[in-house]
Amino acid sequence: MWESTLIISYSWWGVIPVFFASLLLSGLLYFSNKNNKLSKTLTSFLFVVRFLALTLLGFLLLSPFIRNNNRVLTKPVVVVGIDNSESMIVSADSGFLKNGFETKLAQVISELSDFADVQPFLFDQTITAGSNPDFSGYRSDYGAFLNFFEKSWPESSADYLVLVGDGLYNSGLSPDYIAEKITTPIVVIATGDTVKKSDVAIKEVRFNKTVFIDDVSPLEITVEASELINKSLNLKVIGFGKTLANKELNISSDRYATTLTIPVKLISPGKQRIEVVVDALPEETILANNSFVFYLDVVKTKKKILILGLSPHPDISAIKQSLQKVKSYDVTVSFTNDFKKNTNEFDLVVLHQLPGEDATSYAVINQLNSTKTPILFILGRQTNIASFNLAYPGVNLVSASRQPAYATNRLNPQFNLFRFGEEETELFNQFPPLNVLLASYQTNPTSKTFSFQSIDKFDTDFPLINFYQSPDKKLAAILGDGLWRWRMDNYLKRGNYEVFDDFLRKSIQYLLTANERKRFEVEAAESYATNEPVIIRAMYYNASFEPVNTNEIPLQITNADGDQFEYLFSREGEGYSIQISGLSEGVYHYISGISDEERRFIEEGEFVVSNQSKELQSNQANHRLLYQLSSKNKGAFLYLNEFEKLTELLTPDNLKSKVHFEQELIELGSMPFYLIVVLLLLTLEWFLRKYYGTY
Numbered sequence: 001m002w003e004s005t006l007i008i009s010y011s012w013w014g015v016i017p018v019f020f021a022s023l024l025l026s027g028l029l030y031f032s033n034k035n036n037k038l039s040k041t042l043t044s045f046l047f048v049v050r051f052l053a054l055t056l057l058g059f060l061l062l063s064p065f066i067r068n069n070n071r072v073l074t075k076p077v078v079v080v081g082i083d084n085s086e087s088m089i090v091s092a093d094s095g096f097l098k099n100g101f102e103t104k105l106a107q108v109i110s111e112l113s114d115f116a117d118v119q120p121f122l123f124d125q126t127i128t129a130g131s132n133p134d135f136s137g138y139r140s141d142y143g144a145f146l147n148f149f150e151k152s153w154p155e156s157s158a159d160y161l162v163l164v165g166d167g168l169y170n171s172g173l174s175p176d177y178i179a180e181k182i183t184t185p186i187v188v189i190a191t192g193d194t195v196k197k198s199d200v201a202i203k204e205v206r207f208n209k210t211v212f213i214d215d216v217s218p219l220e221i222t223v224e225a226s227e228l229i230n231k232s233l234n235l236k237v238i239g240f241g242k243t244l245a246n247k248e249l250n251i252s253s254d255r256y257a258t259t260l261t262i263p264v265k266l267i268s269p270g271k272q273r274i275e276v277v278v279d280a281l282p283e284e285t286i287l288a289n290n291s292f293v294f295y296l297d298v299v300k301t302k303k304k305i306l307i308l309g310l311s312p313h314p315d316i317s318a319i320k321q322s323l324q325k326v327k328s329y330d331v332t333v334s335f336t337n338d339f340k341k342n343t344n345e346f347d348l349v350v351l352h353q354l355p356g357e358d359a360t361s362y363a364v365i366n367q368l369n370s371t372k373t374p375i376l377f378i379l380g381r382q383t384n385i386a387s388f389n390l391a392y393p394g395v396n397l398v399s400a401s402r403q404p405a406y407a408t409n410r411l412n413p414q415f416n417l418f419r420f421g422e423e424e425t426e427l428f429n430q431f432p433p434l435n436v437l438l439a440s441y442q443t444n445p446t447s448k449t450f451s452f453q454s455i456d457k458f459d460t461d462f463p464l465i466n467f468y469q470s471p472d473k474k475l476a477a478i479l480g481d482g483l484w485r486w487r488m489d490n491y492l493k494r495g496n497y498e499v500f501d502d503f504l505r506k507s508i509q510y511l512l513t514a515n516e517r518k519r520f521e522v523e524a525a526e527s528y529a530t531n532e533p534v535i536i537r538a539m540y541y542n543a544s545f546e547p548v549n550t551n552e553i554p555l556q557i558t559n560a561d562g563d564q565f566e567y568l569f570s571r572e573g574e575g576y577s578i579q580i581s582g583l584s585e586g587v588y589h590y591i592s593g594i595s596d597e598e599r600r601f602i603e604e605g606e607f608v609v610s611n612q613s614k615e616l617q618s619n620q621a622n623h624r625l626l627y628q629l630s631s632k633n634k635g636a637f638l639y640l641n642e643f644e645k646l647t648e649l650l651t652p653d654n655l656k657s658k659v660h661f662e663q664e665l666i667e668l669g670s671m672p673f674y675l676i677v678v679l680l681l682l683t684l685e686w687f688l689r690k691y692y693g694t695y
Contacts (some may be wrong), residue, residue, distance in 0.1 A: 010063065049681050076207050078158070116655050173423070199224070201668055209526075211297070213269050235277070538569055584609065586608075
């Protein structure tokens with residue numbers, strides 16, 4: 001069904017001159033022509049024919065269009081998400097999931113497809129379209145899939161979301177938090193077993209990743225045991241080529257849990273493998289969670305960082321708490337009114353609301369300006385803007401007022417000083433606003449903006465976080481205060497401070513690195529799992545610091561036994577990347593190099609491959625989470641053995657087709673019918689005049 005409307009590109013008053021022009025030309029031809037010997041009746045008829053033809057042709061000069069509102073009927077949409085991770089096949093359901101599930105799923109999708117648009121997806125560490133799970137994923141990210149659904153089908157444009165999984169998520173945002181934004185009913189097909197079985201698990205090992213040689217670092221080890229009352233366990237900590245600790249544990253209940261603190265003496269530098277092992281018992285069903293392997297980075301020296309504030313502020317505490325987690329940092333907090341040390345003693349200085357108006361601020365800034373010490377500025381209402389503009393060349397604030405404004409993050413996709421993942425970006429852009437100054441921000445074109453300001457949901461090109469490299473040192477500025485809210489928001493949404501800490505750590509790490517801009521850079525993560533690919537990226541710049549990727553770049557990787565593996569980088573965008581699979585557990589050293597006409601550039605580093613699988617740490621499904629998801633928006637909760645009931649729940653009665661209108665514009669001059677009518681009128685006139693001898 002459709003509705004049509006005639007519209008023109010000009011005013012409808014334009015029809016009047018077309019009408020009178022056609023009338024005048026037709027009248028001159030037939031009523032003012034003295035040689036016309038046709039009868040009055042035929043003359044009048046031909047006059048009308050010519051008038052209509054000229055009017056229709058003249059009307060085309062007004063650019064007329066036909067606007068059609070077409071009524072379109074679409075099928076209801078059912079989105080299916082299937083957890084494709086390893087944990088799905090370690091329970092009693094594993095036989096059916098491996099053999100019969102795929103066939104049953106295809107049958108259900110086929111039945112629903114008769115009256116609905118069914119779109120199946122698999123999710124683990126990634127999200128892919130498809131309905132053929134192999135349950136090989138090494139992470140479960142329910143939050144990422146729900147976020148993908150919410151963005152792809154906003155405002156209930158999908159009728160149902162069907163979620164098949166065990167509820168065990170170990171990556172990404174909390175599914176509960178994302179589900180709050182979804183208004184579509186969620187039907188859960190719950191897999192796995194919630195019954196506790198005989199099992200011992202090392203649930204968690206808390207440790208400092210970076211530690212110092214000759215220190216004693218504590219390991220906090222949490223051990224859980226179920227259905228093994230009155231049994232004894234032997235726990236060992238192995239590292240530095242020997243057994244560091246040996247503990248005997250007596251299980252006193254069916255739901256046993258204990259946390260041990262074991263001190264470890266750090267006797268060798270470098271990345272050190274530490275393994276916590278609990279001897280297996282005959283009654284256990286899963287043995288993969290009886291050990292926990294991790295790596296300590298044992299270093300020799302610490303970087304000294306000064307946080308200097310104009311006055312006490314919760315931001316200072318938030319920054320201090322985050323930086324103190326990095327054991328290679330020695331963090332000092334002070335205020336200008338009692339600061340007596342020399343800034344030369346520190347490797348980096350964080351200035352909060354400085355420079356201010358007081359004399360001590362000027363003395364500190366003058367001292368810092370004469371050194372190569374990197375600085376991170378954090379602006380606030382007490383900052384002296386004129387002094388800041390002189391001290392930080394990256395951004396110039398013009399006509400700044402003390403009137404408060406609130407700016408949220410909008411991360412710059414072109415920022416390349418360090419990498420920030422998609423998950424981190426998503427959360428970072430949702431952090432609460434910072435208190436910024438109303439001003440005109442003039443950004444130095446040589447500086448790098450990490451994020452821009454969005455004020456009252458209006459995106460601006462004003463920087464919020466900016467980095468600048470001067471000839472002799474690196475600088476950065478966060479152009480607002482209120483960072484403590486970011487840290488708290490991170491905890492509320494994820495139960496940890498990882499994204500905030502990661503941003504601060506990467507920023508500080510960049511500022512602390514040597515000031516010379518590298519023409520060749522290789523970037524690898526600190527650690528990888530054995531069941532995920534090792535991805536390493538590289539960038540090479542010519543003498544003008546333009547990215548070049550025409551050269552072939554080799555990569556050599558050496559394991560702890562001295563075995564060497566040779567690779568070549570592949571081109572990716574303006575740079576290079578390589579993806580390596582199948583590396584066994586251990587510490588690997590990599591080295592890569594490239595030459596130009598003048599010199600050779602070498603980059604090297606280390607990474608760790610660990611066989612610690614998060615997916616196999618638990619054999620108990622989290623049906624409580626799945627029930628909470630299904631209880632929202634009148635969803636439903638089914639067990640895997642009730643899978644066939646899905647077709648009883650999703651029927652044509654509650655999955656109604658949707659009607660919407662699509663607007664279509666058609667130029668009148670392009671319509672064959674219109675042109676045929678004009679051609680017929682002109683042909684008729686020509687024939688009659690020819691027949692009666694006036695041509």
